[in-house]
Amino acid sequence: MFDATIVRTMADNDEGFHATETPWRRDPSELTGRLTDWAKTAFGAGSVVANVVAPDNGMSSESCLFDITLDGEMTQYVARMAPLPHVIPVFQNYDIQLQANAMNVVRANTNVPVPEVTHVELDTAVLDTPFLVMKRLPGSAPADMPPYVFGGWVCDLSEEGRETMQRNAVRTLVDLHELRPDNTDLAFLARPDKGESALDQHLGHERDYYEWARGDVHYPLIERTFEWLEANRPTLVNPTVLNWGDARIGNMLFEGPTPTAVLDWEMACLGPAEVDLAWMIFLHAFFQNMAVTYGMPGLPDFMRRSDMAALYTEMSGRSVEALEWFEVFAALRFATVSVRTTTRGVLYGQQEAPAEPDDVIMFRGLLEQMLEGIYWEGR
DSSP states (O other): OOOEEEEEEETTTTOOOOOOOTTTTHHHHHHHHHHHHHHHHHHTTTTTEEEOOOOOOSSSSEEEEEEEEETTEEEEEEEEEOOOOOOSSSSOOHHHHHHHHEEEEEEEHSSSSSEEEEEEEEOTTSSSSSSSEEEEEOOOOOTEEEEGGGGSHHHHHHHHHHHHHHHHHHHHHHHTTOTTTTSSOOOOGGGGGOOSHHHHHHHHHHHHHHHHHHHHHHHHHHHHHHHHHTTOOOOOOEEEEEEOSSSSGEEEEEETTEEEEEOOOTTEEEEEHHHHHHHHHHHHHHHHHHHHHOOOOOOSSSOOOHHHHHHHHHHHHHOOOOOHHHHHHHHHHHHHHHHHHHHHHHHTSSOOSSSSSSGOOOOHHHHHHHHHTTTTOOO
């Protein structure tokens, strides 16, 4: 998920927002000492750990960057850590091994640039929480806070450059979606306890997550969205493929418009390809709506739903089915995560409690338009 916490959110009447550092950042000096002890066993007795940096971390996990020198050769790494138990985690379960397995499968079976996972450490005595270590790849990610549509290197690209970036993002999805249960061992991503079909499993997972995240509060708009999804469930869906889960350009590194890394596999699962495509489309639409709300032009011609769907069909040879339904599902997923992140933000004193429950949804107006059937006009 996002790399910083939005404190003033995207309710329609908001006047501004700002981002704050997460209050659970690790002390780099402490991490250096603990990683040094671990590396002597994991990499070799002569390992020297240096340049440990704990960047402002995401809502759902923590990362740190570090270098290891061994036998005169320096290599750059990233440690991806499950959240510490006391930080009010965003997700109920955080499976480091599943993330590593997903990355390894993609790396072994596609040309998608996924970092090499070198170690999975499940012993919590090392860093107080499980973590994986991967080699660091070059490149820059489109910013989340403030969003890349507000300015920065994505806006600075030429129109042709952004078109290339858009094509490359869709190509990444198409290549990932070549991995299916009938040609790759993806059984570790199945959630049979959540439902029979992959779509059943997605909906079952979201219902269970919502019930866990909401505590004793009901969120009428989210519950209306569940009802809408059931009432409008598509009769035709594409075959089940590997879903990246958090499929968005903010989880990719680029050099110019060229992808150099595909990151953040904590939401990997199985489902129709449209789960990823709709998530990528909706997350950009959310940022674009934010830019317009704050009086900025944003990037209105970038990652438009019609263009993205056409590109996906062109590259994959498969038609995109029930895209509107999957966009509503993407909005639901983001809304349920917002319940948990807002709860955490309030408890940490990063934001005020919302006036009413549905105000936790940063894009409440967009979701209401979806349920009314008017969201897609002009898109």
